[in-house]
Amino acid sequence: MARYFTEEHEWIEVDGETATIGITDYAQEQLGDVVFVEVPQTGADLAKGAEAAVVESVKAASDVYAPISGTVLEGNAALEADPELVNTSPDDEGWFFKLTIGDHDELEGLMNAKAYKAFCDSL
Amino acid sequence: MNQINQSGWKPGTPVAAQDGGDHPTVTGNKALMLEEALIFEIGGADTCGVDLAETQTDLPSRMGKFARKDEIGLPGLSEPETVRHYTRLSRQNYGIDLGFFPLGSCTMKHNPRLNEKVARMPGFLDVHPMQPANTVQGALGVIDELSHWLITLTGMNAVAMSPKAGAHGELCGILCIRAALEARGDARKVVLVPESAHGTNPATAAFAGYETEDIPANADGRVDLDALKARLGPDVAAVMITNPNTCGLFERDMKAISDAVHEAGGLVYCDGANFNAIMGRVRPGDLGVDAMHINLHKTFSTPHGGGGPGSGPVVLSEALAPFAPLPFVEKKSDGSLRIVEEENMEDQHASAFGRMTAFHGQMGMFTRALTYILSHGSDGLRQASGDAVLNANYVLRQLEDVLHAPYGASGPCMHEALFGDEGFADGFSTLDLAKGLIDEGFHPMTMYFPLVVHGAMLVEPTETESKDALDQFIMAMRSLAQRAKDGDEALLTAPHHAPRARLDEAQAARKPRLAWSEANGG
Numbered sequence: 001m002a003r004y005f006t007e008e009h010e011w012i013e014v015d016g017e018t019a020t021i022g023i024t025d026y027a028q029e030q031l032g033d034v035v036f037v038e039v040p041q042t043g044a045d046l047a048k049g050a051e052a053a054v055v056e057s058v059k060a061a062s063d064v065y066a067p068i069s070g071t072v073l074e075g076n077a078a079l080e081a082d083p084e085l086v087n088t089s090p091d092d093e094g095w096f097f098k099l100t101i102g103d104h105d106e107l108e109g110l111m112n113a114k115a116y117k118a119f120c121d122s123l
Numbered sequence: 124m125n126q127i128n129q130s131g132w133k134p135g136t137p138v139a140a141q142d143g144g145d146h147p148t149v150t151g152n153k154a155l156m157l158e159e160a161l162i163f164e165i166g167g168a169d170t171c172g173v174d175l176a177e178t179q180t181d182l183p184s185r186m187g188k189f190a191r192k193d194e195i196g197l198p199g200l201s202e203p204e205t206v207r208h209y210t211r212l213s214r215q216n217y218g219i220d221l222g223f224f225p226l227g228s229c230t231m232k233h234n235p236r237l238n239e240k241v242a243r244m245p246g247f248l249d250v251h252p253m254q255p256a257n258t259v260q261g262a263l264g265v266i267d268e269l270s271h272w273l274i275t276l277t278g279m280n281a282v283a284m285s286p287k288a289g290a291h292g293e294l295c296g297i298l299c300i301r302a303a304l305e306a307r308g309d310a311r312k313v314v315l316v317p318e319s320a321h322g323t324n325p326a327t328a329a330f331a332g333y334e335t336e337d338i339p340a341n342a343d344g345r346v347d348l349d350a351l352k353a354r355l356g357p358d359v360a361a362v363m364i365t366n367p368n369t370c371g372l373f374e375r376d377m378k379a380i381s382d383a384v385h386e387a388g389g390l391v392y393c394d395g396a397n398f399n400a401i402m403g404r405v406r407p408g409d410l411g412v413d414a415m416h417i418n419l420h421k422t423f424s425t426p427h428g429g430g431g432p433g434s435g436p437v438v439l440s441e442a443l444a445p446f447a448p449l450p451f452v453e454k455k456s457d458g459s460l461r462i463v464e465e466e467n468m469e470d471q472h473a474s475a476f477g478r479m480t481a482f483h484g485q486m487g488m489f490t491r492a493l494t495y496i497l498s499h500g501s502d503g504l505r506q507a508s509g510d511a512v513l514n515a516n517y518v519l520r521q522l523e524d525v526l527h528a529p530y531g532a533s534g535p536c537m538h539e540a541l542f543g544d545e546g547f548a549d550g551f552s553t554l555d556l557a558k559g560l561i562d563e564g565f566h567p568m569t570m571y572f573p574l575v576v577h578g579a580m581l582v583e584p585t586e587t588e589s590k591d592a593l594d595q596f597i598m599a600m601r602s603l604a605q606r607a608k609d610g611d612e613a614l615l616t617a618p619h620h621a622p623r624a625r626l627d628e629a630q631a632a633r634k635p636r637l638a639w640s641e642a643n644g645g
Contacts, residue, residue, distance in 0.1 A: 083633060
């Protein structure tokens with residue numbers, strides 16, 4: 001499995017034809033306490049860059065974009081009752097949604113962990 | 124700078140300070156700082172504050188399945204208990220009548236008492252919207268005359284008076300734009316919103332059925348004209364621009380923006396929430412604006428923020444005027460005024476897009492706003508906007524050496540000064556500085572907005588404040604900025620002198636308890 005990152009502070013975990021998407025520790029730190037998450041409907045077709053989910057914190061509401069195109073397999077239902085999972089476990093239990101990957105070529109150009117860390121350090 | 128409070132009453136607890144003890148009280152009260160329970164905890168459901176006559180209780184009910192099955196459980200309080208409860212709560216509140224309220228973008232300016240006096244005149248106060256028009260000619264005259272001055276001040280062609288607040292006005296304006304485009308058979312899909320616009324703008328466009336797209340800002344915090352021009356096309360219905368924008372800057376390219384949008388067949392919506400900075404100096408009509416809401420509760424000093432309702436009339440260009448919603452006041456040939464509604468509308472009103480309110484708008488706010496306009500006159504309104512801008516620039520320049528001012532080099536600011544949290548010690552945030560400001564006796568500024576600035580602090584002094592008042596605020600801000608930079612741990616637990624310290628905002632948003640019930644312990 002490989003994990004990629006975007007400049008919008010999202011991570012994409014690729015496992016065969018499935019991608020799991022969440023926001024990074026840096027992103028949750030910037031947002032502050034998350035109070036509400038809206039995940040996409042199963043079966044929704046998302047274009048790369050489309051608004052896929054919404055995350056609201058005590059400070060701000062932000063869109064989460066589809067980093068690659070694909071069809072939604074599942075949204076993380078646990079976030080409805082426990083949005084704080086985004087704060088406590090951003091890299092794991094706080095995942096947002098899973099996609100079937102539409103086009104593997106779109107993974108090209110995304111950052112790996114090392115490049116993402118350098119990106120965050122530059123901010 | 125004047126020393127604060129040289130000879131008056133000083134807050135604090137001198138006894139505790141003298142002997143070092145904290146002297147707890149059995150009630151939890153601290154002299155005039157009173158703890159206050161919920162109203163349900165004061166009054167019991169089995170007590171009654173009023174001596175009601177015995178009533179017959181075995182009457183037949185016609186409510187059927189709607190009849191209440193259990194006791195309603197309302198607390199019974201006497202009149203003095205009720206008065207004390209709300210007076211005690213009001214003492215823990217902070218308002219513009221108590222001190223400086225620098226909430227940026229909200230324009231918390233003084234509500235002149237003359238406005239209140241006029242609004243309480245029986246002919247304005249004791250009228251009903253369903254009275255026959257010939258019995259309320261004076262009230263209709265207020266609407267008509269206020270309309271005239273709003274049109275005059277903005278250089279527009281018409282005004283829809285009924286919207287109840289800013290975002291309601293935005294919706295009215297965008298629905299006028301949609302009606303105008305549909306009338307010419309041109310179903311455009313997209314509304315462009317710059318990053319520096321108010322957050323309600325994209326929400327309004329989406330609510331009116333449009334897709335929204337961001338337009339980036341350039342480095343000095345204004346709309347990127349080239350990026351905007353590049354995006355214009357036959358699918359763009361409108362552009363929504365806040366001017367002055369939420370970075371506190373005047374959009375200097377406004378005329379060029381409007382011209383480009385019109386050339387591409389679109390219309391221009393201006394968010395006029397910040398009109399107080401340019402009132403009497405710039406007419407949006409001259410800048411090519413097609414629709415703009417005016418917040419009477421900001422620019423024209425009517426109370427808000429718990430003190431009164433908003434009011435958001437929308438001024439319209441010639442292109443949009445025919446689509447304004449019902450109802451509106453119209454002068455008849457004999458000089459009398461009438462209200463145009465569905466029952467009496469004529470051919471020339473046929474393109475009105477519908478109705479947004481049951482009645483004519485916020486009458487009480489119209490009276491106050493007209494009083495403000497007429498008591499200031501043209502020179503007074505010009506001075507009010509000038510003083511508001513001068514005060515904001517004074518704050519900006521007095522603080523930019525201790526607080527990061529991201530657009531400090533973009534020229535003078537308008538009515539509000541914007542700062543960021545750059546340079547604070549690790550672990551110290553804008554929130555901590557704001558909490559410290561509560562200890563210093565001020566209402567905090569707007570925080571974390573606009574989003575384009577990290578840890579944003581938006582300070583709007585308005586023309587209300589004197590130089591002495593601003594100097595006291597500046598002194599407090601300089602001290603707090605220094606503490607945030609030095610990493611003063613005490614700031615992380617501020618406020619230390621408020622009735623309540625740090626409430627659990629996350630829990631309040633995640634699992635709010637919105638109704639009292641005995642079952643969960645009150």
